[in-house]
Amino acid sequence: MEYPRNKPAKARSGIIALLREHGITPTQQRVEIGHILFARAQHVSAELVLERARQGSSMVSKATVYNTLGLFADKGLIREVIVDPIKRFYDTNLAPHHHIYHTDTGMLEDVDAADIKMECLPDLPQGTEVEGVDVIIRVRHTDR
């Protein structure tokens, strides 16, 4: 189940349904956070979600933001992206894709998986299975 890109923000009722489909009890805070996340395809940090939640109506604590993002990621509603050594990003785009990371600005961009062809993945170690393959293209602004 995947949240489509470039769609208008889901209504709260839609978010409640989405949470239920994923086996998550919809609480006020989770719905609020869902509303922030699924407004559009985006890359967010916990800090940003917290900031937006505080601008909104509901009370949400910092710990709840972290716990909820972790829960959503576990349940497959969002995808954790590890590119920055100091903070985690969460990606609401669940379509197969990779990332361009601007090391000087911290900006993260999506690259459709179809635009990168990987051939001959090496043999996996015995008794393991692939959980995911991340490709991160690190770019910086050219000095001029």
Next chain:
Amino acid sequence: MEYPRNKPAKARSGIIALLREHGITPTQQRVEIGHILFARAQHVSAELVLERARQGSSMVSKATVYNTLGLFADKGLIREVIVDPIKRFYDTNLAPHHHIYHTDTGMLEDVDAADIKMECLPDLPQGTEVEGVDVIIRVRHTDR
């Protein structure tokens, strides 16, 4: 300048020369840390380096370990690897390669770059240049 794999540990004099070649003043602590790092191709965390340094003869503080690892990475002696959201790893293997990350054990394995062919990298954003491309294959042990 690249440290070759599978070679016996560099003598301290060799490490001093290596640091000088990279424009790093060789101090007692830096040489000690270099000695730990370049004993063999490996993936280390700051914590592990600190632990090993304390087992050895020299006094090295935590802050110095962090600062030195950062310095070595800046100067291209080691490579920072971002796979784990909670800690950084440093890789003493500078040959072009990618990683297999065992999400359940935290183990990191090298994959020769030649074993992964990437085709048609997407167009880069205007005014940027590639700093590096990381491929991380996340694997887990299959349940049986």
Next chain:
DNA sequence: TTGGGTGCAAACTATTTGCATTCGA
């Protein structure tokens, strides 16, 4: 009522920083 689920403050961990001291050239 009651036991698991939830939310929050406080705790914790990895990392960085400021500054007095020491070291290397």
Next chain:
DNA sequence: TCGAATGCAAATAGTTTGCACCCAA
């Protein structure tokens, strides 16, 4: 000698945990 490097401690930032509270069964 003297600027650079170190060590310590405290600060910081991101994240996790312990526990009181709440709600459905």
